[in-house]
Amino acid sequence: MTRPWLAKPIFVLPALAALTIFFLMPSLCTIVMSFSDWKIGQTAGFSFIGLTNYRTLIENPDFLKSLKNTLLLTSLVVPSSFVLALGIALAIRSAGRLGTVWTTIYFLPVTASLVAMSVVWQWLLHPEVGVLAFVLSKFGVTAKINWVNDGDIVLFTLAFITIWQMTGYYTVLFITGLVQIPSTLYEVARIDGARGAFSRFWHVTWPLLGPTSLFVLIVSVIKTFQVFDIVKVLTRGGPEKASEIMLYTMYQEGFAFFRTGISASIATLYLVFMLALTFCQAKVFERRVHYGF
Amino acid sequence: MQKTCTLSVLKVYLLNAFLAGGAIVMLAPFVWMLSLSLKPENEIYTPFIKLLPEVWDFENYREAVNYGETGKFVFNGIVVTGSILLLQYLTIIPGAYVLARKRFRLEKLCFALVLAALMIPQHIAAIPLFMLMGRLSLLNTYTALILPFMTSAFGLFLLRQSFKALPQDLIDAARIDGASEAYALFAILVPQIFPALAAFSVFSIVSHWNDFFWPLLVVSDMELATPPLGVSIFASDEGGNDVGPMMASATLIVLPLMLVFLAARKRFVQGMTMTGLK
Incomplete structure (x- = not known):
């Protein structure tokens, strides 16, 4: 036969056709467009201009700033949410009966629309009538801090909101990892002389959590690169492009300035x-599966 | 012995205190959103913070629905999210079944397409897809919001795994009494993969209810705005200074998913975390 x-x-065809038409072909088009001078709405012909768009980008201080901001945001968010999520997960595991309640609360922000x-947050952080200003004034800080409109602070504010939203997600990933560690290993470690909580963590939890940790790390980098909603709603990249990040620059170039080629090269x-x-x-995922995690 | 016991009790107390501190930060925005949404205007612009309003004012909610058109956003959200999910079921279930259980020559290619789509973020396809929608005169329609998401690479991948895990006997038995393959698939096999399907549904509903990027591109008509787009328009337009109604609107948009989450916590978490791949 x-x-x-x-x-x-x-x-199979409906699914595969939809994937191809609505996703794979357009993505391919984006890559091709990044080598052209095509503009949205342009009816006349266009020509291929090689790497010109990329050269324009690299020579544009605004794009470099956006790239720098993206990397800075990532370097602020990833380590802090990693440490926080791991700490919270470990605490929840030993917190007894209230564990589920805490998990639920910490996960809540993951479900909420970031736009809403x-x-x-805009009102919580309001320099005059915000809750944060009120709390700070109780501690003697009376300066009006403009969390969203001060160029030196805004990225930290965005990082904080991102951490607030995503930490619960990573916490749950860590808890899943922790549950899978066989309790006999802790028993063995205890017999071998690992007495304190720290040495148990160092000799058992941390090594066995390795694949989960790597997974959380990579997922959190990906998620931070995808930050868009808060920038669009809260800061519009401002002030003076201090909070402009890659995805937002791509959106601006493509849909506000109609420089399609430039936008496509940022996308690429x-x-x-x-x-x-x-x-x-994917490599880590394979390994996780491989370990039976 | 006594000493270690009190120590460990103390440790549990300390851990819970630490977690409670964090929980306050986690919950603060939700509590404040509710609080502002129930306050009349003169209670909002004060430098003193009161959790509960002195006068409970549901006027904000009425205004959010009447002027902020929040009812419309929620309705649009239900139409768009529901249609996407339905179309995804119809394309993904048969597609994943064939990819999992049938042998054919283009099999590798088909699966490669799914994997490729799985790796590419949505934003990359946006510009050409926007132009395609424009060419088809679909901008500012429900179709533009729904059609591009009629299938999901992640769904195909996830359900393919589940169909692969089913025993062949079950599939043979389903076919033996002469039922058509489509009937056997939906009536007998689909219930077997319910956990994966539920997890995928949660993922799909949450991502499309909260999606902002795509609606922002293809819809400028307030009549068709999905929840996040609606709130953002409301916040930047006339509503920008109507804090109370704006908070009421935000509450109405955040609440549905939150209720689903609280009702089906386990499935929800499963749905969101199985998607680490995307």
Whole structure:
């Protein structure tokens, strides 16, 4: 019996056609467009201009700033949410009966629309009537700090909101990892002389949590690169582009300034980053599965 | 012995205190959102912070629905999210089944397409997809919000795994009494993969209810705004200074998913964390 080229076309084709038409082809188009001078709405022909768009980008201080901001945001968010999530996960595991309640509370921000919550954060952080200003004034800090409109502070504010939103997600990933560590190993470690909580963590938890940690690390980098909503709603990249990040620059170039080619080349660079990370993630995922985790 | 016992009790207390401190930060925005949404205007602009309003004012909610058109956003959100999920079921379930259980020559290629789509973030396809929608005169329609998401690479991947894990006997038995393959698939096999399907549904609902990027590109008509787009328009337009109604609107938009989460906590967490891949 020869195998057919395609089994049950009515079953598979809708899905594959939709993926190709709405996703793979457009993505390919983006890459091609990044080498052209095509502009949205342009009806006349366009020409391929090689790497010109990329050269323009690299020579543009605004883009470099956006790239720098993206990396800074990532370097602020990733380590802090990692440490916090791990700490919270370990605490929840030893917290007794209230563990589920804490997990639920910490996970709550993950479910909420960041656009809606940005509007709320705007009022929490309001320099005059915000809750934070009120709390700080109780501690004697009466200076009016403009959390969202001060160029030196705004990225830290965005980092904080991102950490607030995503830490619960990583906490749950860590808890899943912790649950899988066989309790007999702790028993063995105790017999071998690992008495304190710290030495148990160092000799058992940390090594066995390795794949989970790597996974959380990569996922958190990916998620931080995808930050967009809070920038669009809260700061619009401002003040003076102090909170402009890559995805927002891509959106601005493509849909506010209509420099399609430039926007497409930012998208392509973004894709290269994401592919590299996703590749690492897939490797880790394989290993997790391999370990039976 | 006595000493270690009190020590460990103390440790549990300390841990819970630490977690409670963090929980306050986690909950603060939600509490403040609710609090502001129930306060009349003169109680909002004060430098003194009171959790509970002195006068409980539901006027904000009425205004959010009447002027802020929040009812419309929520309705649009339900239409868009629901249609996407339905279309995804119809494309993903048969697709994943064939990819998992049938042998054919283009199998590797088909699966490679799914994996490729799984690795590419949504934002990359945005510009050409936007132009495609424009060419088809679909901008500012429900179709533009729904059609691009009619299938999901992640769903195909996840359900393919689940279908692969089913025993062949079950599939043979389903076919033996002459039922059509489509009937057997939906009536007998789908219930078997319910956990994966539920997890995927949660993932799909949450991502599309909260999606902001794509609606922002293809919809400028307030009539068609999805929840996040609606709130953002409301916040930047006339509502910008109507804090009370704006908070009421935000509450109405955040609440549905939160209630689902509290009702089906386990499935929800599962759905969101199984998606580490995307």
